[in-house]
Amino acid sequence: MSNKYAVIMAGGVGSRFWPVSKQSFPKQFHDMLGLGKSLLQMTYERLHAQIPAQNILILTNELYVDLVQEQLPQVLKENIVAEPAMRNTAPCILLAALKIQKMNPAASMIVAPSDHYIADDDLFNEDLATAFDFCNTHPQALMTLGIQPTAPNTGYGYIEYDKEETAVKKVVQFREKPNLETAQEFLAEGNFLWNAGIFIWSVDAVVNAFAKAQPNMTQLFTNGLNLLNTSQEQEFLEREYPKADNISVDYAIMESSKEVYVLPARFSWNDLGTWGSLFDKLDKNEDDNAIVNSSVTAINSNGNMIRTAAGKKVIIQGMEDYIIVDQDDVLMIIPKTAEQEIKDIRNAAMKKYGKEIG
Amino acid sequence: MSNKYAVIMAGGVGSRFWPVSKQSFPKQFHDMLGLGKSLLQMTYERLHAQIPAQNILILTNELYVDLVQEQLPQVLKENIVAEPAMRNTAPCILLAALKIQKMNPAASMIVAPSDHYIADDDLFNEDLATAFDFCNTHPQALMTLGIQPTAPNTGYGYIEYDKEETAVKKVVQFREKPNLETAQEFLAEGNFLWNAGIFIWSVDAVVNAFAKAQPNMTQLFTNGLNLLNTSQEQEFLEREYPKADNISVDYAIMESSKEVYVLPARFSWNDLGTWGSLFDKLDKNEDDNAIVNSSVTAINSNGNMIRTAAGKKVIIQGMEDYIIVDQDDVLMIIPKTAEQEIKDIRNAAMKKYGKEIG
Numbered sequence: 001m002s003n004k005y006a007v008i009m010a011g012g013v014g015s016r017f018w019p020v021s022k023q024s025f026p027k028q029f030h031d032m033l034g035l036g037k038s039l040l041q042m043t044y045e046r047l048h049a050q051i052p053a054q055n056i057l058i059l060t061n062e063l064y065v066d067l068v069q070e071q072l073p074q075v076l077k078e079n080i081v082a083e084p085a086m087r088n089t090a091p092c093i094l095l096a097a098l099k100i101q102k103m104n105p106a107a108s109m110i111v112a113p114s115d116h117y118i119a120d121d122d123l124f125n126e127d128l129a130t131a132f133d134f135c136n137t138h139p140q141a142l143m144t145l146g147i148q149p150t151a152p153n154t155g156y157g158y159i160e161y162d163k164e165e166t167a168v169k170k171v172v173q174f175r176e177k178p179n180l181e182t183a184q185e186f187l188a189e190g191n192f193l194w195n196a197g198i199f200i201w202s203v204d205a206v207v208n209a210f211a212k213a214q215p216n217m218t219q220l221f222t223n224g225l226n227l228l229n230t231s232q233e234q235e236f237l238e239r240e241y242p243k244a245d246n247i248s249v250d251y252a253i254m255e256s257s258k259e260v261y262v263l264p265a266r267f268s269w270n271d272l273g274t275w276g277s278l279f280d281k282l283d284k285n286e287d288d289n290a291i292v293n294s295s296v297t298a299i300n301s302n303g304n305m306i307r308t309a310a311g312k313k314v315i316i317q318g319m320e321d322y323i324i325v326d327q328d329d330v331l332m333i334i335p336k337t338a339e340q341e342i343k344d345i346r347n348a349a350m351k352k353y354g355k356e357i358g
Numbered sequence: 359m360s361n362k363y364a365v366i367m368a369g370g371v372g373s374r375f376w377p378v379s380k381q382s383f384p385k386q387f388h389d390m391l392g393l394g395k396s397l398l399q400m401t402y403e404r405l406h407a408q409i410p411a412q413n414i415l416i417l418t419n420e421l422y423v424d425l426v427q428e429q430l431p432q433v434l435k436e437n438i439v440a441e442p443a444m445r446n447t448a449p450c451i452l453l454a455a456l457k458i459q460k461m462n463p464a465a466s467m468i469v470a471p472s473d474h475y476i477a478d479d480d481l482f483n484e485d486l487a488t489a490f491d492f493c494n495t496h497p498q499a500l501m502t503l504g505i506q507p508t509a510p511n512t513g514y515g516y517i518e519y520d521k522e523e524t525a526v527k528k529v530v531q532f533r534e535k536p537n538l539e540t541a542q543e544f545l546a547e548g549n550f551l552w553n554a555g556i557f558i559w560s561v562d563a564v565v566n567a568f569a570k571a572q573p574n575m576t577q578l579f580t581n582g583l584n585l586l587n588t589s590q591e592q593e594f595l596e597r598e599y600p601k602a603d604n605i606s607v608d609y610a611i612m613e614s615s616k617e618v619y620v621l622p623a624r625f626s627w628n629d630l631g632t633w634g635s636l637f638d639k640l641d642k643n644e645d646d647n648a649i650v651n652s653s654v655t656a657i658n659s660n661g662n663m664i665r666t667a668a669g670k671k672v673i674i675q676g677m678e679d680y681i682i683v684d685q686d687d688v689l690m691i692i693p694k695t696a697e698q699e700i701k702d703i704r705n706a707a708m709k710k711y712g713k714e715i716g
Contacts, residue, residue: 295710295711297703297706297707297710299692299703308689311687312687312688312689313687313688313689313707313711313715314688314689314690314691315688315689315690315691315692315703315707316690316691316692317691317692317693317696317699317703318692318693318696319691324689324691326684326689329669329670329671330670330671330672330673331666331670331671331672331673331682331684331689332672332673332674333672333673333674333675333677333682333691334657334673334674334675334676335675335676338675338676341675345655345657345673345675348655349655349671349673352653352655353653353671357671
């Protein structure tokens with residue numbers, strides 16, 4: 001029996017990828033890169049390389065249970081946990097840790113977002129194995145995989161680590177999203193990594209950390225400990241889960257713990273946070289246009305991010321640095337520089353056409 | 359029994375309106391203006407105001423017979439004439455005139471394109487009645503309805519008329535599409551009208567004119583006179599029609615005849631020749647965007663011509679003077695200034711994807 005477990009977080013909406021990502025069909029369920037698999041499916045396959053299927057849990061909103069089952073029919077039904085309310089990462093991770101601890105008190109687990117892009121599955125799995133090993137030898141460690149920054153990005157949180165020459169680094173502190181100047185200082189310092197929201201720890205360590213730093217939330221869930229992994233779990237969650245604080249795991253336990261470690265990841269990573277980051281990640285054609293699914297004829301047109309249904313023929317002329325997305329009954333054509341306005345555009349569309357469009 | 363007949367010409371392709379207008383579904387069968395009726399249906403209804411249904415003939419390519427029947431189920435099957443080859447207007451008009459003459463030697467007929475826009479059906483019908491009356495009193499007259507020019511357009515042919523103060527004007531000559539300078543002179547002169555391809559004449563007059571100016575073509579069709587309007591007509595046409603010269607009626611009879619008259623039309627007309635002319639014709643929203651079918655949210659976007667399927671939501675930002683057309687599996691986004699390149703774009707698409715796309 002393997003002691004390695006995985007928790008895939010698949011409850012987000014990804015509204016900056018509207019109109020592809022919608023409340024009814026969020027980003028992680030889409031084949032964002034046109035590779036024939038959804039981001040969730042790619043995440044599952046990556047983890048399944050060293051974690052057995054029965055040890056992989058998917059935590060998602062109750063709205064998406066059917067979608068998860070459809071895309072991952074190999075996942076045990078009881079391993080799909082339906083959150084009855086949208087909450088930040090802390091309640092969901094604590095719940096998963098308690099469930100796994102009840103299955104196997106000697107377990108270690110990785111927490112992984114379902115909607116990021118990782119280029120090299122083998123390197124990822126080597127790093128993950130290193131992290132699991134470290135948790136074995138350091139049973140109270142809270143580990144993260146930190147991403148080597150390639151630019152002074154102000155959209156990510158940073159992890160500052162101790163400069164000592166070890167493979168796994170001791171974390172000095174978590175740093176909020178910085179301004180540009182601070183981000184530039186971080187890069188110059190050299191001992192800062194991006195926080196990608198990937199955590200590895202023994203269930204013992206994380207449950208202890210929650211008990212210490214979040215006694216109320218811990219009490220809320222341990223009150224129902226005998227119901228977890230039973231037919232009464234869902235009823236318990238419906239009643240109690242919405243009472244949990246809406247906070248992130250970083251804030252809940254990582255920032256206050258003294259036992260936090262980071263392994264600088266060797267794989268290439270992209271959070272696919274915006275159409276622009278997808279553009280950066282994708283291969284470009286000879287005109288520097290990034291294309292998902294579409295067949296494009298580009299006349300005097302460069303730097304565009306184009307996505308449609310497969311088989312759509314797109315002819316553009318005189319278009320530079322635009323996001324062109326055709327999804328179902330929505331066609332959006334906006335400059336790449338306006339990508340941060342997409343949330344507002346989505347909200348306006350929902351006001352105009354009804355919630356279903358968002 | 360009415361002596362008034364109509365011939366609606368519905369065999370063209372309208373390739374400058376690609377990707378909406380296609381070989382398999384040309385412009386005249388589309389609801390180009392978003393009014394709930396195709397251009398062909400509007401043309402039929404306009405003429406039907408003074409011409410009985412059984413006197414209206416539709417001449418079209420054999421490819422489109424089913425489309426005509428579908429859109430105009432009230433038209434008698436024997437009144438839909440299938441041209442077995444694409445030809446300019448002369449053969450088609452002569453054939454129609456001979457068919458009608460055989461039905462009713464006292465007939466007069468209007469020849470009307472099926473793919474133009476006419477704003478005021480009542481004014482059109484008053485002008486048409488005037489023209490029919492004139493043909494009654496001048497049985498050898500070849501009449502046209504000429505459009506009062508609103509700009510020195512170089513895309514139309516012009517009709518120069520005698521300045522004498524009569525309602526119906528004697529035509530001095532037909533003038534080919536002019537250059538800009540010449541077009542400006544025409545407008546300054548004041549006695550020039552646009553040739554809209556609308557003709558009215560007695561069948562006797564037009565058959566005589568063909569016999570005089572186009573003896574070979576006349577012979578070709580009169581050889582089969584006993585077959586016209588019979589079950590053997592189609593077989594005759596399949597065999598003989600492709601032999602007819604590919605020339606326009608203007609060139610075949612109008613330019614050489616001495617009996618040509620024009621009535622300056624009072625209705626507003628647009629040939630809907632390009633996306634730009636459709637843009638000019640349509641009402642604009644507050645941002646000066648012209649929209650057919652789509653529901654548009656325009657952010658800093660003006661002067662665009664937008665057409666999609668009904669129900670499509672279009673969100674644009676920073677777009678000025680573009681043609682944005684979404685039709686089936688083609689999305690085209692090009693500057694309005696490139697509208698004359700659409701034929702080339704269509705040809706390139708047909709080369710890339712196969713003829714069906716054009």
